[in-house]
Amino acid sequence: MNRNIMAIFLAALLLFNLLQPHRVHAAAMSDEELRILQDSLSIIELDREIARIEVQQEEAHRTAEQLQLELERKNEQIHRSREQAGKRLAAYYMGERESLMAAILSVNSLKDFFAVMDYYQIIAERDRDVLDAYKSEYAGIKATKKKIDNLSVELAGMKENLLKQRARISELQNSVQGVLSASSDPEKLAALIRELGMYWENVGLYEVRRYFRELASAMADFPDFLQEHKESLTSDRSGYTLIVREEDLNSFLHGKSELLKDMSFQFENGLIIAKGKRDSLELQLEGSYSVVNDPENCIKFHVERLIFNGLELPDTTRNELEQDFDLGFYPKKIVPFVEATEAAISEGTLKVKLKLGL
Structure with missing residues (x-):
């Protein structure tokens, strides 16, 4: 029981120290401290932005792979539809429908005439279905291709942004390291950086987002x-x-x-x-x-x-x-x-x- 009480006390003490205003607030700080904390906070947030971009890239790559599979399926479908549509069109232009016309002209009764017409109507509707299916598949493949093209542009933009943020972080890290090296009290500055990072990641970011949400x-x-x-x-x-x-x-x-x-x-x-x-x-x-x-x-x-x-x-x-x-x-x-x-x-x-x- 005593150990549990001691653990709770230490956790409360750590949280109290973390939340001390003078340790994470820019007021009453020297220009050196202000500059290094400003850069350190930017590094934390740029790191978070890089992680966010990397997640977006992974999601975009998965989507691109799914779209590519969909494009291949649609290519197979459109190939079959194109063959069927081609056969239907060839039938019209090569005279294979002449037998139907001959059948219509050779009927001996009104009943037979309507029977042949019904049969012809069924064939014509089937032909239209095949041609409409081809047009639909063709429109679908164009839409999927456009999605892939747009996603490729987005991925290129993400990559460029990622490189930009990494370059910014490298520059800031060099700046922070330079200030720490030249400081008369580098341990104090390093402690301020750690405390700011803990405070921002555990309290600050949550509170800022809460204000924006409200x-x-x-x-x-x-x-x-x-x-x-x-x-x-x-x-x-x-x-x-x-x-x-x-x-x-x-x-x-x-x-x-x-x-x-x-x-x-x-x-x-x-x-x-x-x-x-x-x-x-x-x-x-x-x-x-x-x-x-x-x-x-x-x-x-x-x-x-x-x-x-x-x-x-x-x-x-x-x-x-x-x-x-x-x-x-x-x-x-x-x-x-x-x-x-x-x-x-x-x-x-x-x-x-x-x-x-x-």
């Missing part, structure tokens, strides 16, 4: 905003204008989530800035809006900067969060039959221009 959930309910602030939408000759005020957005988001009450949102020139602090975690998110029409019209949010405990996360992390969590909103869910044409952020307000869509 934001995405709240923005999915953005049509509710108009119900609370009907005066925000006005009409004119060209369509509608939606004006979102900073204080109204804060009130709306705070009402959607307890977690988001820790954050404040500001509109500045061209940017929306969200800042939050809870326990030993500080998060700052900066982003912008743009009008996107593919695959559908929406006001898309772009993550421009992401700062965790004073350390800026790399572009790979921003891109991943932007893809995983949709922080935009969709005008058609606010007012049917409208499309956004412009989104502009000024001091304290977001203005969205809407036009009637056909």
Whole structure:
């Protein structure tokens, strides 16, 4: 029993040390410490991005192999269909259907005439089925070939991205090693790097994703905003204008989530800035809006900067969060039959221009 109590105590002590704010926060750090922690955090995230790309590559290779097998099967099917279709067409042009025409002309009764016509109709329908099957198989093989071509392009892009991230990691690792070698207290810096890595992988990344998840959930309910602030939408000759005020957005988001009450949102020139602090975690998110029409019209949010405990996360992390969590909103869910044409952020307000869509 004493051993169990001691194990629990040691685990709690380790977690307490891990969560100490001053050890993983950029405040009150020297430029040397800040630089090496910034690079170390980027290395962790680039490593994670490389692992993610490698998983995508494996999945893409498996899909490519499956598509190749499907293509071979379709090639066999289309070969058989082509032979059958060729025989049918040859029969028409080489006169093998003349016997049918002769049979029709030689009938002696209306009953026999209709019997021959029924038989001819069956043959004609069978011919059409063979030709339609050939066309269907041909369309299928073209579609499969296109999928393989597209996948090849994606794989090439993944490979290029993988090489790029590995080069970035190598450069950062050299930078970190150079700072450690020149440091007057390399052991202290190495300990800071380890603690930051543990804190980020065990707490930080989870918490950042949790904030993004709550934001995405709240923005999915953005049509509710108009119900609370009907005066925000006005009409004119060209369509509608939606004006979102900073204080109204804060009130709306705070009402959607307890977690988001820790954050404040500001509109500045061209940017929306969200800042939050809870326990030993500080998060700052900066982003912008743009009008996107593919695959559908929406006001898309772009993550421009992401700062965790004073350390800026790399572009790979921003891109991943932007893809995983949709922080935009969709005008058609606010007012049917409208499309956004412009989104502009000024001091304290977001203005969205809407036009009637056909």
